[in-house]
Amino acid sequence: MIMRTHLAIAIGLILYFLPHVSYRLVFVPVLLFASLIPDIDSAFSFFGRKGISKPVQFFVKHRGLIHSFTACFLFSLILVFVYPISAFAFFLGYGVHLFADSFTVEGIRPFWPLKLNSKGMVRTGSRIEDVVLVIVIIFDVLLFVRLFM
Secondary structure, eight states, rough: OOOHHHHHHHHHHHHHHHHOOHHHHHHHHHHHHHHHGGGGOOOSSSSTGGGGGHHHHHHSOOHHHHHHHHHHHHHHHHHHHOGGHHHHHHHHHHHHHHHHHHTTOOOOOOTTEEEEEEESSBOTSSHHHHHHHHHHHHHHHHHHHHHHH
16 A cells, blocks of 8 residues: 555554553654554655665565564564553554555565465555545544544
């Protein structure tokens, strides 16, 4: 999926969990960041175009290790010890990115290094993804209204 779809899904999670977190100034940016970071392994993504991502792209292919729950668990576990207040938000953002990408034709390997693939029927950047985006935005608006109205 493309960046705007990942961000819309992340915003929905933020709106859903916001009443339940006491560290909102950490929760929101970490979840947004984590919802985009798995695409660092793609030279065409927002973070993938940044110079710091080039070494990552040299060592891993797109939708490989970085696009797995194995990496999600490992990175989140590291955060538990380094900056615990951010670990839950990071796990949510990263995990929902992987969940969304598992519905694409390219799919993901959720439990890398196992060869198991999780694929769907949505083509990245297609009209179907646009429909998914509109549905997610409608849910986001409903969550926003519920939260702030």
